[in-house]
Amino acid sequence: MEEVQKYITELKLEGRMSENTIRSYAVDLNKVASFAHEKGIFSGEELTSDFLAEYIEKLKDEGKSASTIARNIVSIKSFCKYLCGVKKLKYDISENLKSPKVEGKAPEILTRTQIKKLFEMPESNSPKGQRDLAILNLLYATGIKVSELAKLKLEDLDMQIGSIEVRGAKRERMIPFDKATRDVLMSYLNEGRRHLITSTSESLLFVNYKGESISRQGLWKMLRTYAKEAGLDMTITPEMLRHSFAAHMVERGADLDAVQFMMGHVSPSSMKKYAKETKDYIRDVYNSTHI
Known part of the structure; x- marks a missing residue:
């Protein structure tokens, strides 16, 4: 899906995010694109809210942690906002995605x-x-x-x-x-x-x-x-x-x-x-x- 690559390139050019964050977005969104291809979806404008819901269910079925799913949802929402901005989507199809509750792990402290x-x-x-x-x-x-x-x-x-x-x-x-x-x-x-x-x-x-x-x-x-x-x-x-x-x-x-x-x-x-x-x-x- 070429829109994913264009979006990642734009993030790098903007310089607002760290390299680690951009790398995380790229990994998440390339997996979304791969799943989309399996479903016969090859363009960002073909994405639907039902597809996104199905993808999140897939992550849950694979046993992904709540934090991993939450991170994926952040990546997807950011991508969908981009697609709306470049007129590939008429509205934000990710607005109904809800992140699972992530239990905060207390940071380890040295004495x-x-x-x-x-x-x-x-x-x-x-x-x-x-x-x-x-x-x-x-x-x-x-x-x-x-x-x-x-x-x-x-x-x-x-x-x-x-x-x-x-x-x-x-x-x-x-x-x-x-x-x-x-x-x-x-x-x-x-x-x-x-x-x-x-x-x-x-x-x-x-x-x-x-x-x-x-x-x-x-x-x-x-x-x-x-x-x-x-x-x-x-x-x-x-x-x-x-x-x-x-x-x-x-x-x-x-x-x-x-x-x-x-x-x-x-x-x-x-x-x-x-x-x-x-x-x-x-x-x-x-x-x-x-x-």
């Missing part, structure tokens, strides 16, 4: 003892170890996403006041970090980083052994290795450090809105509030609740 053990694993006298220790500290100290960490540049780092500036597509936010994180970052900047970069003009804060941007897979592998060395019988992900940052601050009485602001999970009203008060208040919350 402070587990985090301490993890931080003890990198070799502090090697360039890679200094980099890894800086990464671990920054993930836990700020709650930033892996994708955000990989894009951090030297100019985003303020060592004097101890903060990073995270630049998103729609907003920017300042996140403080503690003295311990500042110290390991300083060691990395003064010693380890110069042995990893391939050019003195490199602007990225963290690079891999090739001097290139760090990948999500590389960070996962690093965490798994250190978790095993620390004797932690669990699979640790960057997201767990992010969730631990939030949980530990809230446990110690941090303002939930301030924590959400630092993590980038904020409503427009919260953004407006913190755009006015911001940096001093956020730092006060951070200093009083993060260890």
Whole structure:
């Protein structure tokens, strides 16, 4: 179905969605197109609400999880909106599709003892170890996403006041970090980083052994290795450090809105509030609740 390929291409050109989201849409919609071909449907304008309902029933019969079905429905609804926009459909045939209730899984949280053990694993006298220790500290100290960490540049780092500036597509936010994180970052900047970069003009804060941007897979592998060395019988992900940052601050009485602001999970009203008060208040919350 050529409309699927055109839609995916348009998403890539728009640049509004992450690569992972676009890839997910492509997988879901290509499966819809394959099923449509089995039914003798070869064009987007031939799709019907009955066909979509039949496809969702097929997913249920195959034993797909509620979250998988919900994700497929999101992909389909987005595609149908596109088809309406390009006049392939007269009306939205997906409007009656209802997502199943997805039980939210509580995020896994590390204890402070587990985090301490993890931080003890990198070799502090090697360039890679200094980099890894800086990464671990920054993930836990700020709650930033892996994708955000990989894009951090030297100019985003303020060592004097101890903060990073995270630049998103729609907003920017300042996140403080503690003295311990500042110290390991300083060691990395003064010693380890110069042995990893391939050019003195490199602007990225963290690079891999090739001097290139760090990948999500590389960070996962690093965490798994250190978790095993620390004797932690669990699979640790960057997201767990992010969730631990939030949980530990809230446990110690941090303002939930301030924590959400630092993590980038904020409503427009919260953004407006913190755009006015911001940096001093956020730092006060951070200093009083993060260890």
